[in-house]
Amino acid sequence: DIQMTQSPSTLSAYVGDRVTITCRASQSISRWLAWYQQKPGKAPKLLIYEASTLESGVPSRFSGSRSGTEFTLTISSLQPDDFATYFCQQYHINSPYTFGQGTKLEI
């Protein structure tokens, strides 16, 4: 299976900060990576797919990028609503779907 290593596991930041979360795949997954936001007691919400495509309705302060097998989620200016847990997920064809361990973004 493809392993997704996500870092950091916890991130403390202030409103207005620019933050970055990273996922590294254990092998090539091309651009087949999605990012999700999850708030306590809620289902995950899709933010980005295909490494850098913003899902409809997601604020433009969220962005994604890829460099080889390393993927980055950036929030350009943290808002109070952004404090949540973030997960990456790879969806390489013919491979079991796997997720990163999650990053809890704290105030």
Place this chain on the structure above:
Amino acid sequence: EVQLVQSGAEVKKPGTTVKISCKVSGYTFTDYYIHWVRQAPGRGLEWMGLVDPEDGGTRYAEKFQGRVTITADTSADTAYMDLSSLRSEDTAIYYCAFGRSSSTLSAEYFQHWGQGTLVSVSS
């Protein structure tokens, strides 16, 4: 609007089977795969398997092979997930999710999710 509505919380004894439903609306049920993902308390997300409602075809994570059965009832626009031989480690929130693909070269990301079903396994 795409919606996935799951059945309610379950409390089960070890060794028994749980069946969770996921009723969809807002799109043609047979056009997209339905996936099941679980999340143990305080833990990450774990993919369990999928069903193609068009033909009933399934694919399961190796970890759950032999214990999980995912089906789809096209007459009711509902997918089901059965997990048998339950143990305490199966205590988790179980989610169904709508799989969407942006390319024929890829598998799916999960565009829409059900609200989750808590399954508690305890003697």
